[in-house]
Amino acid sequence: xxxxxxxxxxxxxxxxxxxxxxxxxxxxxxxxxxxxxxxxxxxxxxxxxxxxxxxxxxxxxxxxxxxxxxxxxxxxxxxxxxxxxxxxxxxxxxxxxxxxxxxxxxxxxxxxxxxxxxxxxxxxxxxxxxxxxxxxxxxxxxxxxxxxxxxxxxxxxxxxxxxxxxxxxxxxxxxxxxxxxxxxxxxxxxxxxxxxxxxxxxxxxxxxxxxxxxxxxxxxxxxxxxxxxxxxxxxxxxxxxxxxxxxxxxxxxxxxxxxxxxxxxxxxxxxxxxxxxxxxxxxxxxxxxxxxxxxxxxxxx
Amino acid sequence: xxxxxxxxxxxxxxxxxxxxxxxxxxxxxxxxxxxxxxxxxxxxxxxxxxxxxxxxxxxxxxxxxxxxxxxxxxxxxxxxxxxxxxxxxxxxxxxxxxxxxxxxxxxxxxxxxxxxxxxxxxxxxxxxxxxxxxxxxxxxxxxxxxxxxxxxxxxxxxxxxxxxxxxxxxxxxxxxxxxxxxxxxxxxxxxxxxxxxxxxxxxxxxxxxxxxxxxxxxxxxxxxxxxxxxxxxxxxxxxxxxxxxxxxxxxxxxxxxxxxxxxxxxxxxxxxxxxxxxxxxxxxxxxxxxxxxxxxxxxxxxxxxxxxxxxxxxxxxxxxxxxxxxxxxxxxxxxxxxxxxxxxxxxxxxxxxxxxxxxxxxxxxxxx
Numbered sequence: 001x002x003x004x005x006x007x008x009x010x011x012x013x014x015x016x017x018x019x020x021x022x023x024x025x026x027x028x029x030x031x032x033x034x035x036x037x038x039x040x041x042x043x044x045x046x047x048x049x050x051x052x053x054x055x056x057x058x059x060x061x062x063x064x065x066x067x068x069x070x071x072x073x074x075x076x077x078x079x080x081x082x083x084x085x086x087x088x089x090x091x092x093x094x095x096x097x098x099x100x101x102x103x104x105x106x107x108x109x110x111x112x113x114x115x116x117x118x119x120x121x122x123x124x125x126x127x128x129x130x131x132x133x134x135x136x137x138x139x140x141x142x143x144x145x146x147x148x149x150x151x152x153x154x155x156x157x158x159x160x161x162x163x164x165x166x167x168x169x170x171x172x173x174x175x176x177x178x179x180x181x182x183x184x185x186x187x188x189x190x191x192x193x194x195x196x197x198x199x200x201x202x203x204x205x206x207x208x209x210x211x212x213x214x215x216x217x218x219x220x221x222x223x224x225x226x227x228x229x230x231x232x233x234x235x236x237x238x239x240x241x242x243x244x245x246x247x248x249x250x251x252x253x254x255x256x257x258x259x260x261x262x263x264x265x266x267x268x269x270x271x272x273x274x275x276x277x278x279x280x281x282x283x284x285x286x287x288x289x290x291x292x293x294x295x296x297x298x299x300x301x
Numbered sequence: 302x303x304x305x306x307x308x309x310x311x312x313x314x315x316x317x318x319x320x321x322x323x324x325x326x327x328x329x330x331x332x333x334x335x336x337x338x339x340x341x342x343x344x345x346x347x348x349x350x351x352x353x354x355x356x357x358x359x360x361x362x363x364x365x366x367x368x369x370x371x372x373x374x375x376x377x378x379x380x381x382x383x384x385x386x387x388x389x390x391x392x393x394x395x396x397x398x399x400x401x402x403x404x405x406x407x408x409x410x411x412x413x414x415x416x417x418x419x420x421x422x423x424x425x426x427x428x429x430x431x432x433x434x435x436x437x438x439x440x441x442x443x444x445x446x447x448x449x450x451x452x453x454x455x456x457x458x459x460x461x462x463x464x465x466x467x468x469x470x471x472x473x474x475x476x477x478x479x480x481x482x483x484x485x486x487x488x489x490x491x492x493x494x495x496x497x498x499x500x501x502x503x504x505x506x507x508x509x510x511x512x513x514x515x516x517x518x519x520x521x522x523x524x525x526x527x528x529x530x531x532x533x534x535x536x537x538x539x540x541x542x543x544x545x546x547x548x549x550x551x552x553x554x555x556x557x558x559x560x561x562x563x564x565x566x567x568x569x570x571x572x573x574x575x576x577x578x579x580x581x582x583x584x585x586x587x588x589x590x591x592x593x594x595x596x597x598x599x600x601x602x603x604x605x606x607x608x609x610x611x612x613x614x615x616x617x618x619x620x621x622x623x624x625x626x627x628x629x630x631x632x633x634x635x636x637x638x639x640x641x642x643x644x645x646x647x648x649x650x651x652x653x654x655x656x657x658x659x660x661x662x663x664x665x666x667x668x669x
Contacts (some may be wrong), residue, residue, distance in 0.1 A: 031595065049510045050509075050510065050667065051506060051509060051510065051667050051668045052667060052668055053667065053669070071512075073510075074509070074511060074512055075512045077510065079506075079507060079510040081503055081506050081507065082363070083503045084503075085502060085503035085504050085506055085507050086504065086507075087314075087315070087502075087504060088502070089310065089314065089315060089318045089319065090314055090315075094311070094314065098307055098310075098311050099507075099511075100306075101303060101304055101307030102302070102307060102511050102512070102513045103302050103511060103512060104512065152553050196664060212356075250623075
């Protein structure tokens with residue numbers, strides 16, 4: 001009853017945006033689509049919100065077919081596009097009132113649903129939407145998408161361009177909404193947000209790499225992973241890339257994540273090699289793979 | 302219905318918060334009507350002319366007095382030599398020179414004929430023509446007053462009477478034209494821009510994924526502009542009646558009804574434009590180039606249709622503004638009723654239905 005996507009494909013002129021995508025979102029689930037820009041996330045959202053036709057495949061949202069029952073879907077979903085799409089010349093309150101009216105409801109009727117979010121922007125309710133900060137705009141957009149108590153909520157990159165504090169608050173809100181029984185499909189390019197979803201689909205170049213819970217996904221990383229730090233990052237990465245037993249190396253914040261080919265890997269061997277390369281005051285510690293590591297690993301194939 | 306009212310309310314917020322659209326809506330109509338009424342005119346008034354009088358006798362003096370007494374001409378200077386004519390024109394102030402031949406009176410009495418040369422500055426051909434005509438008619442008048450005593454065997458005296466605009470005021474022909482342009486522009490351009498703005502800002506995406514129906518969006522966009530265009534039409538009529546003393550011979554009610562019909566036709570055209578343009582800029586360009594120019598050039602507003610080449614005359618038939626100008630000129634100046642205008646009205650209604658039909662067919666309920 002949540003979302004069911006079967007073999008959806010879509011091409012624009014000569015670009016294949018989606019290549020036979022299949023997945024299910026259970027009712028009441030918080031499902032994340034994780035992938036870089038241009039992976040096809042927005043196209044998928046537009047197909048599911050009845051804004052685009054797919055070339056092949058079928059999809060249902062809340063039990064309705066996206067082509068045949070598009071009118072029913074438009075009644076029962078909330079959609080927040082990637083681009084801020086509210087009326088900039090209307091105030092916060094007027095925007096919310098407008099969306100409440102066109103969905104045939106009032107702010108009062110569903111106030112309990114948006115209360116947590118709206119209460120944060122209420123002090124600015126007389127301000128024009130165009131003059132809000134990025135985080136506040138997103139809160140307003142979410143309030144507008146929620147005002148009619150949708151069964152399914154589509155959020156296309158809701159935290160892009162939002163400061164870290166607001167991003168954290170935003171995800172806490174999504175968790176609370178999920179408890180109220182709303183199915184949520186959210187897309188993001190930020191891997192750290194993926195861990196907050198029930199299940200995620202890693203998506204790249206219009207295809208799904210993996211679908212699972214965030215915990216299981218990180219377990220799919222095939223090797224042991226090490227956190228290596230050094231005073232000279234550039235030289236460190238170059239040295240590791242030349243190391244004969246290298247499996248993978250990616251910069252990760254102020255460290256690099258390193259995996260070795262050999263099943264019986266000894267930290268001392270690598271330390272000796274790095275020392276020979278002239279690197280000083282380096283540290284090597286075992287670490288747990290993150291979703292980003294897994295994504296990089298899967299995307300390599 | 303509540304949805305619909307909410308939508309209209311939102312449209313009014315947009316209009317009243319955007320200074321640019323407010324100016325186009327209310328500043329432009331008034332500015333245009335005043336400009337066309339006062340500044341842009343075909344009539345001539347107080348035209349500066351020069352006199353080169355070689356005879357300086359009673360007859361030439363009489364003619365010069367007659368000319369300078371009329372409100373059309375002001376005698377700016379007297380020239381003494383033929384060679385100075387060129388210079389006088391080059392200074393640009395005078396528009397015509399009257400050159401009386403030598404012994405004007407003597408010739409007139411002796412030979413019953415004398416020559417007066419009218420040289421006019423034809424850089425502006427229309428004005429030059431008008432000036433020559435005016436001077437000729439003053440001379441004719443002089444001739445007739447002299448001939449009163451003499452009996453001629455044959456004489457044809459044309460007795461002209463200009464009907465519907467006896468004073469030949471050009472503002473009377475401009476008002477219907479300006480009214481047409483303004484209603485067309487406000488209705489078609491403003492609606493097409495306001496619909497494409499929703500596309501450009503992405504709000505159309507949200508409106509599509511909502512229970513509001515496409516026709517409610519369109520009607521919601523159109524209603525505020527019908528209302529504002531009617532106010533505009535009323536302002537224009539009031540201005541033309543009170544400032545330019547333009548008569549409205551026919552029924553005001555009919556004028557109102559036909560204006561509403563034309564407004565709806567223009568709005569439908571605006572919606573059609575918005576369905577084929579993706580950005581506000583395209584919508585504006587199409588409205589300006591595709592609507593304004595034909596309305597000004599081919600609707601018979603400035604240039605008479607009957608003197609256009611055949612192909613252009615055919616094209617003029619498909620311009621809604623042409624029919625509306627015929628209608629309002631009929632009502633305002635001739636005072637005719639619907640029995641004379643039903644053909645034009647039916648054509649306008651037909652065009653409106655066509656535009657609405659096409660827009661419904663072209664309106665996208667999805668993004669592609």
